[in-house]
Amino acid sequence: MRRLLFILFILAFGLAAACGNDEDALRVDLSKRKVLIASPRSNALTYAYLPQYSHTVSYRRHNRMVAYLQQATGIPMRQVFPDTFDEHVKMIERGEIDISFSNPFIYIQIARLGARAFARVVEPSGSPSFSGQIICRSDNTSIRTLDDCRGKRWIAVDPSSAGGYLFALGLFHDHDLLPHDFSEIAFAPGPGGKQEKVVLAVHAGKFDIGSIRTGTLDIVKNKIEMKNIRVLTQTRSYPGWVYAARKGLDQAVVDRIAKALFALSMDDPVEKNILETAGIRGVIPADNADYDPVRDLAAKLGLSGGDQ
Structure with a gap:
């Protein structure tokens, strides 16, 4: 009991010393609050690879591509990582993804949101389609x-x-x-x-x-x-994975990115490494109509996206 009383005495003495006569207590008015907003990220273009593989694999396969595009176009660019296919679509809708690299079914969904295809990949087999x-x-x-x-x-x-x-x-x-x-x-x-x-x-x-x-x-x-x-x-087989630009992205910017993608060549050792790391052989022009066979499949299966 004596030990408990001694501890309480020490605590009380400490509190009294902290609020001495020569120092006013600080009054906090919790009714006045200010919302702190995190500093915005850089204005770099965002590039997202549909998360068919883990984020580690997605980064490893495309970080060299992103670095190449930034250097070739002079446009700041960073890779972002949606967790799910659905989140990828929602980020396009919110304007959080500027350049989307996705499968053809996701493409026909984001095309309904105003995104438009401008490039498609050539598979390692040499075909612009996949199965x-x-x-x-x-x-x-x-x-x-x-x-x-x-x-x-x-x-x-x-x-x-x-x-x-x-x-x-x-x-x-x-x-x-x-x-x-x-x-x-x-x-x-x-x-x-x-x-x-x-x-x-x-x-x-x-x-x-x-x-x-x-x-x-x-x-x-x-x-x-x-x-x-x-x-x-x-x-x-169906038409391959597609690069699409979000609705409203400056066409001049899209053209610069497309030109850089089309310039990639397996004949150049550095560019060959970029392509092979990304799991592709090359990039060719694409048009929205290229993906009509996928819309036909979606319509046959009664899925949304097949009615565009």
């Missing part, structure tokens, strides 16, 4: 044909993923396999990295089949035993 793949475990003997997928558990990338879902959905549709014919259709969880997660989930046996875009298996080949994954089939 989806349906994969399963190599030791899954119950799946040999598309019809064997009936009643199976399917994991896809995202409802808005072109190669990772919609191309496969269209292929199944053409073979009279509709969503209710699967025991489950799940989508890869979490932000970014969804293509990898599909492969890992199938590899782990959590799902019977998975749908990914061509090229994904090359990305994850160091993470799994590739012999355990079998490509059941590949979808038809």
Whole structure:
């Protein structure tokens, strides 16, 4: 008890000393507040890669491209990282992404918001189009044909993923396999990295089949035993990934960026490294009408975006 009284005495003495007669207490009026606004980011153009892979992969694949564009055009530019496909679209709508690099299905959605295609990529295969793949475990003997997928558990990338879902959905549709014919259709969880997660989930046996875009298996080949994954089939090809400028972006700026993209050449060692790191072979001009086959697919599947 004595020890407690001594502690209380010391505390009281300390408080009294802090508020001595020669120092007035500071009165705080909480009714008067000022909202502090963070300093705005630089006025650099924003460049976003649709998050089909993790942010780490997205940065690694495109940071050299962004640096090249900034140097070639003299326009300040920085890469931004939406967490999801839906957030990518919303950031375009809010004007937070100036240059979008996305799959064709996301493009037809942002085109409805005023974005316009100006360039599209050439795949490593040399084609300006790409496909989806349906994969399963190599030791899954119950799946040999598309019809064997009936009643199976399917994991896809995202409802808005072109190669990772919609191309496969269209292929199944053409073979009279509709969503209710699967025991489950799940989508890869979490932000970014969804293509990898599909492969890992199938590899782990959590799902019977998975749908990914061509090229994904090359990305994850160091993470799994590739012999355990079998490509059941590949979808038809559709126009490739597209560069689009947000609504209202100065056309002169878009033209400078397009010119720099078109100038990239596999014949130049430095530029070849930029292209190969980004997983592409080149960049060619694009027009909004190039993506009408994707709109036709969306309309066939009854999805929004197919009615533009």
